Amino acid sequence: MNNKQRYENLQHGFYAGAGKYDIPQLTGSKITDFPELIGFNYAKTTKNRQNKGVHFFLDDYQFLRLWNNPTAYLDILKGFRCVLTPDFSLYADFPTAMQIYNHYRKHWLGAFWEDNGIEVIPTICWSDEKSFKWCFDGEPKGGTVAVSSIGTQNDNAAKAAFISGYEVMCEKLRPETILFYGNVPDECKGNIVHIKAFQDKWKGARINGW
Template structure:
């Protein structure tokens, strides 16, 4: 069947398309941008789309003027309707072999979150998908495997209770006296060779959640760069306090794990309302370099107030030597702290 390039304005979406695909458009657009338009759109004799509505919307988002199409002129009207439904249904029925998928993802040195893989969670080592562990399972060692799986899930094999601080056993970090000249977002670092830059996490949490799930894989990548900041997990005001504590714990835990692997780690200041001050600075050393972001703060008076009050509390508690600020300057008296501003790159930022 012949593939031809057609003006995108000649291609017509099917008005009664039953498939809801808007959430997939971004990922398909990223795929086309990265790999090219490899799968043609199938249209009928009137140039109405039979298969490829998501690719069509992705092409529109990318501003393409031409798209590759296959014209199925030989199909009857009933066959067109049947093919359209069958094509969508086959994708819905297909499933992943998660074990093989995990192997494939581990072998790819590319940020697969841009294609939607960061939202998939794989429980690869479980013996079955549910049910209680019976005596036979416990006897043959499955209970032990389950415990190990849990430890791996929460990175407990790296947890050292003797290297924690505060009521909630927040992991401690070693001080650092260093500031990079440039920063690159973690969402771009996995596919970048700009190793002279430090890596920041001032992006939406979902874009770096995979670091917590697969730290060894991503520490190998991060070790190539000049340094890394600790992950900037969100501490939104309306979050449960337990979640805020968990996010501070995870940021410090990953920072400690990275330092143990020889990576230069700059702690990121994380705080919200004053109630968080009772734990959000735990594990942080005095007289160190710290990082923070002003992205999204300048134009929001409430956020600006929280930022200023939290910075005052951080300075009082930690007595920073250096402060690395990602984003626009804020009118604030830093005293004798050595301050460096790095302009935020808008296309990197998910939190702007």
Template sequence: MIDFENLDKCLFHGVGYYDIPQIEPVTEYPDGEFIPMNYANKEKNPAEKIIHCFVHDYQFSRYWNRPDNYIQRLSQFRAVCSPDFSTYTDMPLAMQIYNHYRKHWIAAYWQRHGITVYPSISWSDERSFEWCFDGEPRGSVVAISSVGTQADKKSKRLFIRGYEEMMDRLKPLCVICYGRVPKECGQKIIGIPPYYDVIVNRRKGLVK
């Protein structure tokens, strides 16, 4: 196998038109504090923390570029969420699909090494529904982010439309939502405040 794009490390049998690696479901409810991926190396109590990747892509691109360098460290955490590589509506469709593939390759690779991985579900517009749920498990706890999607009517509409499609196709056990939870999302959801809000509140003495 050619030594590039991690194909030398593992070639998963994919699903869907684009051969997206399948992620296995996780049915354990999250029990631990969520922290951003860029705080992982400095965390002193990893067994009590769950890592998410709802940050800028450059903060976690190294996990794709050098996946074997971080397996041991990530294994120390209670769980991680699959990398949320961007699928913005104004990105070329080919790049969106590539980012979806990368997310699934890393998540499947982590699971193969015994790491508990909550699937991070993302979408752009209705065109992405043809592939953005490929490889995602049914009946699993899943994670999403609403950050940056509630600023205007169009972006909010796309978020709610994708959320409804996700619920219909994947039938998740529950949904972890990083950011503000829109009222349209219903009851089957766990809201996680953005980490910068947690830091600010800690400085104000509002949380420990």
């Protein structure tokens, strides 16, 4: 392998690309027996991993280490029932190049995990309408996907952008099941499995006397 390939994790694998930017294509998952999902920040200390799944609805800094050293966490992730792809941030005010790079990183890790025998559920992310030209590249059609509404329901513009992207996702990918992390807006349709956000679970626990 020449030196030009020994960066950005290319030494660990090349994957068939989709779309204008050669986004690694994911096979996807048709899993329907969904386990409890925990954040990656608890993955190392969690017991009974075979009965749990891992999500990345966290601040990027909490899972950037996966990209920086992808082989170091394979054994941990292999122990879980399923793993969602990491949703590196796609903020609309980010430079487009950075958004595409984050989309690529999400898919490279997902393809790498699939290649190593991990059950991977695609996390679908978008920013504004411009992102629709590439943000669904590499995603499988049908099967199970995951989305998060966290941080998108605070004002009318952000909510409208989320709903718009959600509708395009459903049209382009036609998922059979949608794991939904956070509050589900009334406008969102489909076979939705609602996953409460961690802070919602904590609020519920406190209400019940914890």
